[in-house]
Each structure stands twice: as structure tokens, then as C-alpha cells.
Amino acid sequence: MKNRAWWFLLPALAVMSLSAFIPLMTVINYAQYSVFPGSAPQFIGMENFADVLGDGVFLDSLRRQVLFSIEILLIEIPLGLGLALALPKKGKWVGWSLVLLGIPLLIPWNVVGIIWRVFTRSDLGAVPAIFNWIGYGAYNASLNSGDAWWTVVAMDVWHWTPLVILLCYAGLQAIPEEFYRAAKIDGASAWSTFRYVTLPKLRHSLILAVLLRFMDSFKIYAEPFQLTGGGPGNSTTLLSIYTSRKAIGGFNMGFGAAVSIIYFFLVILISWLLYTIMMNVGGGSSK
Amino acid sequence: MKKRNVALWVYFAFLIMPIYWMLNTSFKTNNEILNYMHWFPHNFTVKNYVTIFTSPFWRRGFLNSLAFVSLNVVIVIVAAVPAAYAFSRWHFRGDKHLFFWLLTNRMAPTAAFIVPFFALYSNIGLFDTHIAVALAHALFNLPLAIWILEGFMSGIPKEIDETAFVDGYSFPHFFWKIFRPLISQGIAVAAFFAFLFSWVELLLARTLTSTAAKPITVTLSRSLGAGGWDWGALAAAGVLTMIPGALVVYFIRNLMAKGFAMGRV
Incomplete structure (x- = not known):
């Protein structure tokens, strides 16, 4: 019986070894060498890691990345929750709303970047025209770093808030009507119904939404790459853009590998922290 | 009830706008795209799609x-x-x-x-x-x-x-x-x-x-x-x-x- 389980896992483990285990080992191995094309790799231990942590551009992209993820969570989670509450629970509009919400999620990520580039470019976009009309004629996402930053944030809000809405909406649908009826009989206000009935029941959906949005916003690559290319200057160079520059374009593959490992463990560490904090906070208040 | 509908309409407009602009752009000639700010194509063309399908x-x-x-x-x-x-x-x-x-x-x-x-x-x-x-x-x-x-x-x-x-x-x-x-x-x-x-x-x-x-x-x-x-x-x-x-x-x-x-x- 016990051996049978491993036979069943064999195909999955075979695929995962090719796509996860061996690559991860390779990258850990590389990270301890100085690897330049054309010469034999040289073992240098932890030196690459020290170099990465001392690299100002790395630290800047890391700081930018953390700020980006915080902003994304602060905007998308409340917005998604609010809109999920506002969506009708049944009726003919539900189906269409869901289809509409699903569309941004299925557009290839770099096409999302292209859509937003076409939408916001100063020579052919609608956004500069609108800004011009309301009196902010200076908008230019390829010259002003502030504009570029908020354009990338707006793009991500556009792209991923539907996911938060869908998660919350599905969670809301799963709350039995009786809970609301009971709250009404007890004379609960709209706010306390939300606070003591809806919110605790949505806990799992919200935790999942925060975790998914954190992990994916921390990994974001194709959309800003296509929209701004990381510029102007380095103002929208997020961690993935920096990493892939070092991994593909950089000369020292060992350095790129060290960046990759630090990056991977940061994602796991912060996800774990977020998960633990939310489990404790939510668990305390729903009692 | 009214307020939540307004919020939904605003949100869905925001959701559709960039996609609409892409569609709009895809039916224009390059001249119109770069030189005029039209909210819908004045010289409607499917030439761009022909380019894609024939390539x-x-x-x-x-x-x-x-x-x-x-x-x-x-x-x-x-x-x-x-x-x-x-x-x-x-x-x-x-x-x-x-x-x-x-x-x-x-x-x-x-x-x-x-x-x-x-x-x-x-x-x-x-x-x-x-x-x-x-x-x-x-x-x-x-x-x-x-x-x-x-x-x-x-x-x-x-x-x-x-x-x-x-x-x-x-x-x-x-x-x-x-x-x-x-x-x-x-x-x-x-x-x-x-x-x-x-x-x-x-x-x-x-x-x-x-x-x-x-x-x-x-x-x-x-x-x-x-x-x-x-x-x-x-x-x-x-x-x-x-x-x-x-x-x-x-x-x-x-x-x-x-x-x-x-x-x-």
C-alpha cells in the first residue's frame, strides 16, 4: 500500500525533477562559482552573495519591489472586496460580469503591457489625451518617473483586481443566507453585519487573495518590461527585471544565480510571514 | 443601492477602456493612429488583420x-x-x-x-x-x-x-x-x-x-x-x-x- 503511493507519484516527481529540482540545484551550484563565458568556473563560496547584497542597484530594485507589492495589496484587496460586495448575487448580469472579469486574467502578460503602452503612450494613447483635457498636460509615462510608476501600478490594478473580486465573490456566495437573517433579527447594523458575519466567513478567501497577490506582484516581469522596460532610468526596474538582466545580459552567471536564490527565498519567507500573521490575526478576531 | 451601481459602472468602464483602445487602434491606419486622437476609427480598415493572417x-x-x-x-x-x-x-x-x-x-x-x-x-x-x-x-x-x-x-x-x-x-x-x-x-x-x-x-x-x-x-x-x-x-x-x-x-x-x-x- 505504502509503496503504491510512490508509484502514483512517480510521473509528477519525474516532471518536477526536470522543471524544479535539477534547476534549483544548478542555480545553487552556480551561485558559488564565478562563471564567465569562455573560462573555467572558479569556486568562490559565498562571495557572489556578498556582492549582490552590496550592489546598490539590487537594493534599489528590492526596495522598489517591496513598495510596489505593498501598494498593490493596499489598493487591490479593499477594492476587490468592495466590488465583490457590490456585485449582484443573482440575475442576468452576474454571468456577464464574471466573463468580463475573467478577460484580463487570460490576456498574455506581455500583451497586457502592450495594451497599456498603446493606452498611455503620449503619441497615440487615450490616457494622455484625457489628462490633457482635465488639465494635467505634462503626463508622460516614458519621461517622468512618477507617471511611469503610477501607470505600472494602475496597470496591475487593472490586471489583477478581477482575481481578488472573483475570489471574494466566490467566498461570499458560500455564506448561507441564514447568517444574514439571524443578524437582521438581532438588529445588527450594516457595518456590524459586515464586521461580524461577512468578514470572518471571508477569511480564507482574503488570506488566499493576499498571498496570491503578494507572490505574483513580487514576481511581476512581463507587464512592466513591456510597458516601461524598467525606465525611465531605473524608476520602474522591479526585482524580476533586475534579475533577468543579470541572468541573461550579465557576464557573471554566478552573480545572476546568487540574485535568483536570494529572490526565491525572499518570496518564500515573506509569504510565510504574511500567512502566519494573517492566521493569527484572523483567528483572534473571529472567536 | 444606487451608490454601489455607480461604483460598478465606473469600475467596468475602467476595465473595458484599455481593451477598447486596443481594438480601436487595431482598426486604424498607422497614419491615423499617430496623427489624430480619434475615439473611433474614421478610416475603418482591416488591413492590420490581413497583415497578420498573411504573414x-x-x-x-x-x-x-x-x-x-x-x-x-x-x-x-x-x-x-x-x-x-x-x-x-x-x-x-x-x-x-x-x-x-x-x-x-x-x-x-x-x-x-x-x-x-x-x-x-x-x-x-x-x-x-x-x-x-x-x-x-x-x-x-x-x-x-x-x-x-x-x-x-x-x-x-x-x-x-x-x-x-x-x-x-x-x-x-x-x-x-x-x-x-x-x-x-x-x-x-x-x-x-x-x-x-x-x-x-x-x-x-x-x-x-x-x-x-x-x-x-x-x-x-x-x-x-x-x-x-x-x-x-x-x-x-x-x-x-x-x-x-x-x-x-x-x-x-x-x-x-x-x-x-x-x-x-
Whole structure:
């Protein structure tokens, strides 16, 4: 019986070894060498890691990345929750709303970047025209770093808030009507119904939404790459853009590998922290 | 009641605007795109779409994408179904750890894997093939599919398996005749998410291909940088890449709600 389980896992483990285990080992191995094309790799231990942590551009992209993820969570989670509450629970509009919400999620990520580039470019976009009309004629996402930053944030809000809405909406649908009826009989206000009935029941959906949005916003690559290319200057160079520059374009593959490992463990560490904090906070208040 | 409707209308307008602008741009001539700010095409043209459909370059990109996306879905489902069955039915040493390790791969930043993927697949001669991209995407899709399917399978009572074996069903027979129909929705949801990720991903697909297996998304990115900025054709190609996703969403909208309701994305 016990051996049978491993036979069943064999195909999955075979695929995962090719796509996860061996690559991860390779990258850990590389990270301890100085690897330049054309010469034999040289073992240098932890030196690459020290170099990465001392690299100002790395630290800047890391700081930018953390700020980006915080902003994304602060905007998308409340917005998604609010809109999920506002969506009708049944009726003919539900189906269409869901289809509409699903569309941004299925557009290839770099096409999302292209859509937003076409939408916001100063020579052919609608956004500069609108800004011009309301009196902010200076908008230019390829010259002003502030504009570029908020354009990338707006793009991500556009792209991923539907996911938060869908998660919350599905969670809301799963709350039995009786809970609301009971709250009404007890004379609960709209706010306390939300606070003591809806919110605790949505806990799992919200935790999942925060975790998914954190992990994916921390990994974001194709959309800003296509929209701004990381510029102007380095103002929208997020961690993935920096990493892939070092991994593909950089000369020292060992350095790129060290960046990759630090990056991977940061994602796991912060996800774990977020998960633990939310489990404790939510668990305390729903009692 | 009124206020929430206003909020919804504003939000959906925000959702549609960029897509509308892309559609609008795709039906304009390049002259109109660059020189006039029209909210709808004044010189309506389908020339941009003709450019795409008559170019073997673009066509091949579409076919390459479809090839590795389907390959990925097949690999993921074939490997995930037995694995999910094992996790949902049996306890074995280290099962929890293994399950957790599988899930951590969902968190892996893609950029962290491009160096080793490139090195590995070049060494075993798979570089620039559909199978390489399909396998690389399995890094994210397989753990997700196992997670989704494990959820569906755990919802099916073990007594069903036991009764079938008592009745003399062989394992493959039982699996195909009894178990598969019960989890077909789960398979559809898992396949949907595998399709979704493989279709939208750029970085791995770009790293692992050069010419023979180059997907449409990469073709798009490259043509954007290649000096000759044919915005009309670019917009048209972008619109075309949105169609498969929109069709999929439309057909499986009910299943999608189910997948989200289980909280396993």
C-alpha cells in the first residue's frame, strides 16, 4: 500500500525533477562559482552573495519591489472586496460580469503591457489625451518617473483586481443566507453585519487573495518590461527585471544565480510571514 | 443601492477602456493612429488583420503557442491525476512535506529559474523545442493542478473506491469507469489553470526558444522593439491573442466560479 503511493507519484516527481529540482540545484551550484563565458568556473563560496547584497542597484530594485507589492495589496484587496460586495448575487448580469472579469486574467502578460503602452503612450494613447483635457498636460509615462510608476501600478490594478473580486465573490456566495437573517433579527447594523458575519466567513478567501497577490506582484516581469522596460532610468526596474538582466545580459552567471536564490527565498519567507500573521490575526478576531 | 451601481459602472468602464483602445487602434491606419486622437476609427480598415493572417511569421507564432500550451496541459494532467489520487487516498511517510514542497514551487520567481533552465535544456538538447517550454511551465502548473485535484478527490468518499474493489473492479477499470467521471470537473478546472498560465507566460517561453518554437507572445515583444513600429499590426495581433482566453472564459464560466469557490487557484 505504502509503496503504491510512490508509484502514483512517480510521473509528477519525474516532471518536477526536470522543471524544479535539477534547476534549483544548478542555480545553487552556480551561485558559488564565478562563471564567465569562455573560462573555467572558479569556486568562490559565498562571495557572489556578498556582492549582490552590496550592489546598490539590487537594493534599489528590492526596495522598489517591496513598495510596489505593498501598494498593490493596499489598493487591490479593499477594492476587490468592495466590488465583490457590490456585485449582484443573482440575475442576468452576474454571468456577464464574471466573463468580463475573467478577460484580463487570460490576456498574455506581455500583451497586457502592450495594451497599456498603446493606452498611455503620449503619441497615440487615450490616457494622455484625457489628462490633457482635465488639465494635467505634462503626463508622460516614458519621461517622468512618477507617471511611469503610477501607470505600472494602475496597470496591475487593472490586471489583477478581477482575481481578488472573483475570489471574494466566490467566498461570499458560500455564506448561507441564514447568517444574514439571524443578524437582521438581532438588529445588527450594516457595518456590524459586515464586521461580524461577512468578514470572518471571508477569511480564507482574503488570506488566499493576499498571498496570491503578494507572490505574483513580487514576481511581476512581463507587464512592466513591456510597458516601461524598467525606465525611465531605473524608476520602474522591479526585482524580476533586475534579475533577468543579470541572468541573461550579465557576464557573471554566478552573480545572476546568487540574485535568483536570494529572490526565491525572499518570496518564500515573506509569504510565510504574511500567512502566519494573517492566521493569527484572523483567528483572534473571529472567536 | 444606487451608490454601489455607480461604483460598478465606473469600475467596468475602467476595465473595458484599455481593451477598447486596443481594438480601436487595431482598426486604424498607422497614419491615423499617430496623427489624430480619434475615439473611433474614421478610416475603418482591416488591413492590420490581413497583415497578420498573411504573414507566415505571425501564423507560426500562434501555432507554436498552441503546440506547447496543449502539450503542457497534457503533461500536467497525466502527471497530476495519479499524484493527487495518492495524496488524497493514502498516508505515507513524508506526504505532508512533499505536498508542501510541491506548493512552494508555485512561489518561485520565474526570473530565478531562467539561468538553470537555459543551461539544463541546452545540455540535454531540448532548447528551442515545444516540449522544453511545456516542461518548464509544469514547474508552476503541476503543483497547482495537484492541489486542485486533491481538493476534488478528497471530496469523494473513500467508500466508493472500496465498494468497487469488493465488487471485483481492477484498479484501471475502476479508475476509468467510476472515478474519472466523478472528478471530470476537477480535471477541467485544473486543465483550465494550466492552459491559462502557459498561455499568458512570457519570460520562460522567451528564454527557452529562439526560432523553431518561438511563441506568439515573444513574436509580439520582439516586433515592438524592432525599430519599424507597426502599431496597427501590433494592436491587431494583441487583439487576436485575447480571443482564445475570452472564448475559454465564456465556455467555462460556471466551472471557473467553482474553482474559485474552492479557494484553490
